[in-house]
Amino acid sequence: MNPAMLSRTAFSAAGQALRPRRNPLLSSRFAALQKAFISSETRKAIDKAVGTAPVVLFMKGTPETPQCGFSRASIQILGLQGVNPQKFTAFNVLEDEELRQGIKEYSDWPTIPQLYVNNEFVGGTDIMMSMHQDGSLAKLLDEKDVLVEAEGSETSTPSP
Amino acid sequence: MASSQTPMEDIMRQKITQALSPTALEIFNDSHLHAHHKAMKDTTSQETHFRVFITSAAFSSKMQPARHRMVYTLLKDELAAQGGIHALQLRTRTPEEDEKAQAKEAV
Numbered sequence: 001m002n003p004a005m006l007s008r009t010a011f012s013a014a015g016q017a018l019r020p021r022r023n024p025l026l027s028s029r030f031a032a033l034q035k036a037f038i039s040s041e042t043r044k045a046i047d048k049a050v051g052t053a054p055v056v057l058f059m060k061g062t063p064e065t066p067q068c069g070f071s072r073a074s075i076q077i078l079g080l081q082g083v084n085p086q087k088f089t090a091f092n093v094l095e096d097e098e099l100r101q102g103i104k105e106y107s108d109w110p111t112i113p114q115l116y117v118n119n120e121f122v123g124g125t126d127i128m129m130s131m132h133q134d135g136s137l138a139k140l141l142d143e144k145d146v147l148v149e150a151e152g153s154e155t156s157t158p159s160p
Numbered sequence: 161m162a163s164s165q166t167p168m169e170d171i172m173r174q175k176i177t178q179a180l181s182p183t184a185l186e187i188f189n190d191s192h193l194h195a196h197h198k199a200m201k202d203t204t205s206q207e208t209h210f211r212v213f214i215t216s217a218a219f220s221s222k223m224q225p226a227r228h229r230m231v232y233t234l235l236k237d238e239l240a241a242q243g244g245i246h247a248l249q250l251r252t253r254t255p256e257e258d259e260k261a262q263a264k265e266a267v
Contacts, residue, residue, distance in 0.1 A: 067198075068197075068199075069194075070247065108229060109225075109228075109229070109232070110236070110239045110240070110248075111232075111239075111247065121225065122225070123225050123228065124228070125249075126228070126249050126250050131224075
């Protein structure tokens with residue numbers, strides 16, 4: 001599968017530089033994944049999809065028109081958190097059956113949506129929701145520098 | 161004995177109880193809220209959408225994704241089956257976390 005076939009949706013940051021990090025699939029805790037059935041091409045395509053932007057959501061539908069309540073809730077949480085659209089990409093799994101099945105094996109996670117931040121799997125809607133509520137999502141997103149700049153910092157003192 | 165009206169819930173309860181020895185386990189069937197969904201048009205099952213609250217010491221020292229994976233692994237077949245579990249909301253706490261959360265809610 002050509003990575004370009006993975007359908008990117010709105011919000012995607014065009015030309016967002018790929019910043020390949022340590023490949024989590026090489027870590028031993030993912031060893032079981034290597035037995036999975038998805039082809040290496042699919043895996044490579046998903047590797048690339050996961051690295052498209054600092055914040056990547058695999059969802060049903062698009063951010064504007066989610067096709068599932070859990071995907072909708074996830075988008076709402078990311079919006080409330082103030083994720084920078086420039087640093088965010090959503091993939092609609094309903095447009096690509098290979099992605100829909102592949103991402104489940106890739107992440108070892110049977111449901112959609114799935115959130116990745118800086119190539120690291122974070123979780124599904126329940127985890128996003130509990131992290132949203134206990135403040136750990138805000139902390140994570142802030143640490144990874146993926147939030148929109150606070151308004152105060154943009155209206156800096158004009159230079160003389 | 162008449163066959164169960166809630167076969168899926170029974171299986172879930174049995175598997176979770178056996179594997180995780182939960183101190184609390186609540187299973188909510190939310191399927192009726194989703195029966196009109198497009199994804200549900202080919203299924204007749206009344207047990208497709210579940211919300212499950214599990215409190216178990218087996219979750220100790222595990223991050224949330226690891227805890228959810230434990231449950232997903234237990235219910236692998238039910239999640240994969242055609243007309244099986246379509247959506248599964250999980251709340252996974254250790255007994256200590258549950259105590260803290262309940263104290264907080266009581267305030």
